[in-house]
Amino acid sequence: xxxxxxxxxxxxxxLLQDATDLEALRRRLDESPIVLxxxxxxxxxxxxxxxxxxxxxxxxxxxxxxxxxALAGGATGMIGDPSGRSAERNLLDDATLDANVQGIxxxxxxxxxxxxxxxxxxxVDNRDWTAPLSAIDFLRDVGKHVTVNQMLAKESVxxxxxxxxxxxxxxFSYMLLQANDYRxxxxxxxxxxxxxxxxxWGNITAGIxxxxxxxxxHVHGLTFPLMTKxxxxxxxxxxxxxxxxxxxLTSPYEFFQYWxxxxxxxxxxxxxQLTLLPVEEVEAVVAAHxxxxxxxxxxxxxxxxxTTLVHGADACREAEQASAGFRRPAxxxxxxxxxxxxxxxxxxxxxxxxxxxxxxxxxLVRTGxxxxxxxARRAIEGGGVNINDxxxxxxxxxxxxxxxxxxxxxxxxxxxxxxxxxxx
RNA sequence: GGGUCGGUGCCCGAGUGGCCAAAGGGAACGGGCUGUAAACCCGUCGGUUCUGCCUUCGAAGGUUCGAAUCCUUCCCGGCCCA
Numbered sequence: 072x073x074x075x076x077x078x079x080x081x082x083x084x085x086l087l088q089d090a091t092d093l094e095a096l097r098r099r100l101d102e103s104p105i106v107l108x109x110x111x112x113x114x115x116x117x118x119x120x121x122x123x124x125x126x127x128x129x130x131x132x133x134x135x136x137x138x139x140x141a142l143a144g145g146a147t148g149m150i151g152d153p154s155g156r157s158a159e160r161n162l163l164d165d166a167t168l169d170a171n172v173q174g175i176x177x178x179x180x181x182x183x184x185x186x187x188x189x190x191x192x193x194x195v196d197n198r199d200w201t202a203p204l205s206a207i208d209f210l211r212d213v214g215k216h217v218t219v220n221q222m223l224a225k226e227s228v229x230x231x232x233x234x235x236x237x238x239x240x241x242x243f244s245y246m247l248l249q250a251n252d253y254r255x256x257x258x259x260x261x262x263x264x265x266x267x268x269x270x271x272w273g274n275i276t277a278g279i280x281x282x283x284x285x286x287x288x289h290v291h292g293l294t295f296p297l298m299t300k301x302x303x304x305x306x307x308x309x310x311x312x313x314x315x316x317x318x319x320l321t322s323p324y325e326f327f328q329y330w331x332x333x334x335x336x337x338x339x340x341x342x343x344q345l346t347l348l349p350v351e352e353v354e355a356v357v358a359a360h361x362x363x364x365x366x367x368x369x370x371x372x373x374x375x376x377x378t379t380l381v382h383g384a385d386a387c388r389e390a391e392q393a394s395a396g397f398r399r400p401a402x403x404x405x406x407x408x409x410x411x412x413x414x415x416x417x418x419x420x421x422x423x424x425x426x427x428x429x430x431x432x433x434x435l436v437r438t439g440x441x442x443x444x445x446x447a448r449r450a451i452e453g454g455g456v457n458i459n460d461x462x463x464x465x466x467x468x469x470x471x472x473x474x475x476x477x478x479x480x481x482x483x484x485x486x487x488x489x490x491x492x493x494x495x
Numbered sequence: 496g497g498g499u500c501g502g503u504g505c506c507c508g509a510g511u512g513g514c515c516a517a518a519g520g521g522a523a524c525g526g527g528c529u530g531u532a533a534a535c536c537c538g539u540c541g542g543u544u545c546u547g548c549c550u551u552c553g554a555a556g557g558u559u560c561g562a563a564u565c566c567u568u569c570c571c572g573g574c575c576c577a
Contacts, residue, residue: 237573301533302533304522328531331531332531332532333532334532334533335530335532335533336532336533337532338532364530364532365529365530365532366530367530367531367532370530370531370532394531397531442524443541443542443543444542444543445541445542445543445545446524446539446540448545449524449525449538449539449540450524450525450539452525452538452539453524453525453526453538453539454525454526455524455525455526456525484524484525485524485525485526486525486531487531488524
């Protein structure tokens with residue numbers, strides 16, 4: 072198997088946006104396994120699904136025999152990458168950053184194989200070599216090799232320089248730190264390829280230039296297109312916020328639902344880029360879906376694949392069951408089925424006096440389904456509120472008879488916003 | 496440091512003494528149509544004990560019967576000059 076088949080695979084999946092010298096990279100990959108890296112920003116305690124794509128590309132490389140390094144940007148995270156940003160970032164403090172790095176490192180572990188013989192994955196934190204660097208060392212060893220002219224020419228910087236609010240020196244310097252990461256990994260880990268989203272192009276080439284100037288070595292860079300959605304909304308964001316990989320922040324059920332709701336126009340690309348399914352299989356699924364779009368098979372397959380990848384097969388099965396449970400009205404579900412739903416969908420446990428005799432309006436607020444009592448009232452007036460899947464025409468107190476099996480209450484606002492109340 | 500322009504609801508953005516809880520757009524939410532898709536149509540979108548009352552237009556004071564709109568000071572940002 073030629074090493075460059077990974078390139079063909081990435082191409083077939085539409086994952087190749089730019090590469091520094093694709094032919095040279097192919098030749099290099101054919102020669103012998105390569106060490107490559109990709110950076111992940113610890114901007115939160117968890118990664119979100121935007122990181123799925125780079126994570127899986129690393130994984131694809133590893134399955135082709137190459138050695139991936141996942142870099143947690145503990146140092147660069149303190150600076151803030153200006154790429155794709157219109158405004159200055161807030162700086163994170165040490166403690167927050169520590170917690171964030173810890174969180175994402177645990178997640179990175181799930182996607183790569185650290186024990187694989189021959190090409191085990193590695194995990195690094197750029198604080199290890201960046202923190203000890205003095206300002207003077209940095210200016211002499213990195214800054215000296217780069218002209219401000221080149222830096223200003225980078226798209227990420229140019230956009231911000233021309234913007235109203237400008238760019239701080241701190242963020243301006245970001246690309247030098249990333250360039251230094253690449254150089255460090257090149258020197259210490261023999262890393263020869265950096266990958267990233269297309270917004271990382273400027274940062275990646277900065278590293279390549281730095282390596283060439285300081286060691287006359289030619290290394291590679293490769294980017295993939297940023298995830299977009301057909302309807303123009305931001306990938307990975309819902310009304311509730313980001314879709315996280317951490318099950319405590321986004322439950323497997325919510326995660327599963329995110330993919331189930333995928334637009335027809337996006338589903339093929341997502342299957343190709345966010346799952347490990349072979350390309351031919353994706354095409355077969357897509358063909359079936361085109362023939363019978365109302366069956367939503369492609370969305371279901373996508374949801375299954377991605378949820379299993381992130382949360383495991385068991386969690387995925389439970390999520391899918393919860394998702395399917397809604398085909399029947401809540402009133403028909405057994406006590407066991409409702410119990411299984413608890414925790415899977417948004418759930419609130421309340422004492423009996425907090426439910427019985429309490430107005431639906433207050434319960435909607437209590438569960439977060441409505442932001443205020445006015446909001447709750449308006450939702451009821453608009454015909455959007457259901458108790459146990461029965462539409463409520465007007466506000467009313469909840470009665471003991473409403474409690475399914477004596478302790479469950481299924482509140483629903485609109486088609487998709489469900490909340491289970493459990494009486495303790 | 497000087498000058499100048501600006502800071503309005505989730506975002507953009509109109510408003511420049513009463514008719515302003517504040518135009519318009521976007522996002523969001525609800526309803527309808529659907530396939531848990533898209534498009535489209537309709538409605539809602541500060542709070543509330545709801546034809547009223549309360550809180551809001553960077554912050555604090557002031558003028559006025561009445562201020563998002565005028566004045567003062569302060570804070571923050573853009574641009575120009577030094």
